[in-house]
Amino acid sequence: xxxxxxxxxxxxxxxxxxxxxxxxxxxxxxxxxxxxxxxxxxxxxxxxxxxxxxxxxxxxxxxxxxxxxxxxxxxxxxxxxxxxxxxxxxxxxxxxxxxxxxxxxxxxxxxxxxxxxxxxxxxxxxxxxxxxxxxxxxxxxxxxxxxxxxxxxxxxxxxxxxxxxxxxxxxxxxxxxxxxxxxxxxxxxxxxxxxxxxxxxxxxxxxxxxxxxxxxxxxxxxxx
Amino acid sequence: xxxxxxxxxxxxxxxxxxxxxxxxxxxxxxxxxxxxxxxxxxxxxxxxxxxxxxxxxxxxxxxxxxxxxxxxxxxxxxxxxxxxxxxxxxxxxxxxxxxxxxxxxxxxxxxxxxxxxxxxxxxxxxxxxxxxxxxxxxxxxxxxxxxxxxxxxxxxxxxxxxxxxxxxxxxxxxxxxxxxxxxxxxxxxxxxxxxxxxxxxxxxxxxxxxxxxxxxxxxxxxxxxxxxxxxxxxxxxxxxxxxxxxxxxxxxxxxxxxxxxxxxxxxxxxxxxxxxxxxxxxxxxxxxxxxxxxxxxx
Numbered sequence: 001x002x003x004x005x006x007x008x009x010x011x012x013x014x015x016x017x018x019x020x021x022x023x024x025x026x027x028x029x030x031x032x033x034x035x036x037x038x039x040x041x042x043x044x045x046x047x048x049x050x051x052x053x054x055x056x057x058x059x060x061x062x063x064x065x066x067x068x069x070x071x072x073x074x075x076x077x078x079x080x081x082x083x084x085x086x087x088x089x090x091x092x093x094x095x096x097x098x099x100x101x102x103x104x105x106x107x108x109x110x111x112x113x114x115x116x117x118x119x120x121x122x123x124x125x126x127x128x129x130x131x132x133x134x135x136x137x138x139x140x141x142x143x144x145x146x147x148x149x150x151x152x153x154x155x156x157x158x159x160x161x162x163x164x165x166x167x168x169x170x171x172x173x174x175x176x177x178x179x180x181x182x183x184x185x186x187x188x189x190x191x192x193x194x195x196x197x198x199x200x201x202x203x204x205x206x207x208x209x210x211x212x213x214x215x216x217x218x219x220x221x222x223x224x
Numbered sequence: 225x226x227x228x229x230x231x232x233x234x235x236x237x238x239x240x241x242x243x244x245x246x247x248x249x250x251x252x253x254x255x256x257x258x259x260x261x262x263x264x265x266x267x268x269x270x271x272x273x274x275x276x277x278x279x280x281x282x283x284x285x286x287x288x289x290x291x292x293x294x295x296x297x298x299x300x301x302x303x304x305x306x307x308x309x310x311x312x313x314x315x316x317x318x319x320x321x322x323x324x325x326x327x328x329x330x331x332x333x334x335x336x337x338x339x340x341x342x343x344x345x346x347x348x349x350x351x352x353x354x355x356x357x358x359x360x361x362x363x364x365x366x367x368x369x370x371x372x373x374x375x376x377x378x379x380x381x382x383x384x385x386x387x388x389x390x391x392x393x394x395x396x397x398x399x400x401x402x403x404x405x406x407x408x409x410x411x412x413x414x415x416x417x418x419x420x421x422x423x424x425x426x427x428x429x430x431x432x433x434x435x436x437x438x439x440x441x442x443x444x445x446x447x448x449x450x451x452x453x454x455x456x457x458x459x460x461x462x463x464x465x466x467x468x469x470x471x472x473x474x475x476x477x478x479x480x481x482x483x484x485x486x487x488x489x490x491x492x493x494x495x496x497x498x499x500x501x502x503x504x505x506x507x508x509x510x511x512x513x514x515x516x517x518x519x520x521x522x
Contacts, residue, residue, distance in 0.1 A: 071411060072413070073342050073376075076338065113300050114336075163468070199468075
């Protein structure tokens with residue numbers, strides 16, 4: 001198997017590096033860290049490593065999650081593995097290019113501390129070439145407004161896992177508009193759905209990380 | 225000394241726990257993103273009133289308002305120094321309205337931690353966090369512990385182990401399962417067989433499921449769990465799936481909707497029945513009729 005395919009497999013398996021004890025019995029075998037390093041040193045095209053190694057793998061992982069083959073632990077480890085690979089590619093990915101493609105401000109809303117989904121979306125957006133400003137969890141409307149002010153053309157992504165906290169997305173959008181911010185807002189999270197997004201006047205809804213990348217690209221008018 | 229709750233279950237009696245606390249507290253003005261556990265300190269009368277309504281509706285057991293009252297969760301609201309105060313007052317409030325022959329269950333929910341290797345939290349740290357909460361609940365006089373809404377088997381196991389090391393009172397451990405065409409699993413991929421095996425090995429007296437997507441799915445889960453062991457099974461189901469309506473979360477299944485579905489749960493061999501999100505005193509009233517009928521000598 002060529003190295004890029006090996007990288008893809010390692011991400012799917014959640015194998016971060018040679019020391020990782022996961023998957024069971026894989027200790028000593030190369031993980032994403034070693035394989036990406038090898039790929040870079042052997043002159044592999046960085047975009048190839050990124051797109052066909054890392055991003056392709058996360059799309060497959062996302063599908064497995066949707067199909068109830070992968071669960072939260074598997075997602076977390078694959079995301080760890082992808083992050084490890086992205087970190088090695090960072091010096092080769094242009095920050096200026098990222099800003100040009102687009103900026104996404106993302107955060108979980110007030111009262112909600114769940115972030116696994118948001119983190120996956122962040123990783124996928126970075127992989128797709130966007131600059132991501134991750135505000136973490138439990139963010140007030142004011143916190144989103146402050147960042148939106150600094151990046152008037154950024155997409156604002158809101159995440160929530162609870163039916164109670166998702167209501168706060170309404171407040172965030174209201175506050176943004178009251179303050180004259182015109183940033184397009186994308187919403188997501190387990191309890192969120194299209195009808196809710198429309199009701200609160202969000203500009204888009206995506207049901208998973210892969211769809212989020214497509215939606216962000218669409219909203220910014222750039223190629224995914 | 226045999227515990228009264230276990231003695232009653234052993235005699236074949238089915239017990240009725242209570243309905244939701246979270247959705248009831250929301251009726252008393254819990255702000256979006258607010259901390260329900262704090263209500264024990266800021267609105268004790270509201271909490272007492274909820275317990276009272278459940279006892280009056282027929283619950284044998286009510287759960288304390290301590291679902292998120294562990295150090296890690298309270299830290300999100302800056303209340304980590306109030307772990308003891310919140311848990312102790314919660315038990316005291318429930319006990320103050322608890323009739324003779326009825327019981328108070330200490331509710332213990334997940335910490336939100338990601339335990340190594342999935343995150344940075346160590347098993348030791350999580351064990352300690354559970355111990356802190358459990359010690360307070362037990363000292364304040366809880367009759368039984370309800371470890372609930374668990375998704376990660378390691379975390380659930382740690383909670384049961386922490387409890388078993390502290391107390392002899394009965395321990396119930398329930399997980400939240402999803403039903404799909406691939407079977408019954410928690411969002412962490414834990415199946416009923418693993419849950420039953422590891423939680424009973426860790427020392428749980430009662431295992432089962434709570435929360436999820438309503439009584440119908442709960443039946444699928446219970447039918448998967450019942451054949452796996454001879455011990456006591458607990459089921460606390462939601463009044464359906466949460467649905468958004470005009471900016472509010474509603475659970476659509478009424479007490480009448482729930483009645484035939486709850487009967488099936490009793491027929492499936494559940495030993496402790498109750499409600500989770502969206503259920504209230506009226507649901508419990510209906511369940512009380514069913515449980516009484518099921519307990520009548522044949």
